[in-house]
């Protein structure tokens with residue numbers, strides 16, 4: 674029974690892999706080496722494969738923030754293939770924007786999802802600064818989203834697609850539901866091994882789970898990218914920081 678549940682949830686995860694934002698599918702991907710993964714020797718140029726080819730989706734569990742039944746996002750971080758960070762100042766000084774809040778307000782449905790699933794843990798008045806930081810440091814380093822990669826780029830489409838992609842991945846790899854299916858629910862304490870294996874058996878790869886003072890803090894999922902915008906899970910290159918048991922608090 675345990676196996677079939679895990680299998681069912683991996684199939685659920687697989688069945689939505691084509692659901693990324695449509696604007697991304699109209700880009701240069703047609704001329705990319707088919708199915709070549711970032712960080713492999715066959716990876717294509719910077720619009721096909723992110724130059725920093727290991728993408729980390731960092732989800733957080735913060736009491737008081739976001740829906741009770743959902744992890745929220747910290748970020749989507751492109752790292753070097755061995756897990757090295759890209760640095761604080763981002764990768765494109767011409768696309769450093771200071772007011773992400775008003776830029777994102779230009780896209781109603783995206784902005785609504787941002788306030789729900791990507792809130793700053795310092796409160797709503799800090800959302801704009803938080804999103805500006807994530808965009809400037811990390812978003813500008815996703816080379817597949819550079820304006821030159823679009824056949825007809827419209828202003829801020831790179832920003833919308835960066836945050837939209839991360840939100841889509843959050844929904845696709847819905848950690849709350851994955852854990853819930855393994856009977857791991859808020860308000861309890863679980864062995865770090867059980868917690869990690871529940872995620873690993875649903876997603877098919879090893880996550881990185883982090884704790885702070887015994888409380889669950891973040892879950893990191895790692896991806897390689899193919900065909901410009903398809904995210905393929907891969908094992909974490911880093912160790913989890915939780916030991917013994919993990920307290921998974923109610924929000």
Ligand SMILES: *[C@@H]1O[C@H](CO)[C@@H](O)[C@H](O)[C@H]1NC(C)=O
Nearest residue numbers: 694696780783833834837838
């Ligand atoms: C709004 O953001 C979504 C998510 O990235 C994107 O798919 C859509 O194209 C954006 N809408 C506009 C009008 O740019």
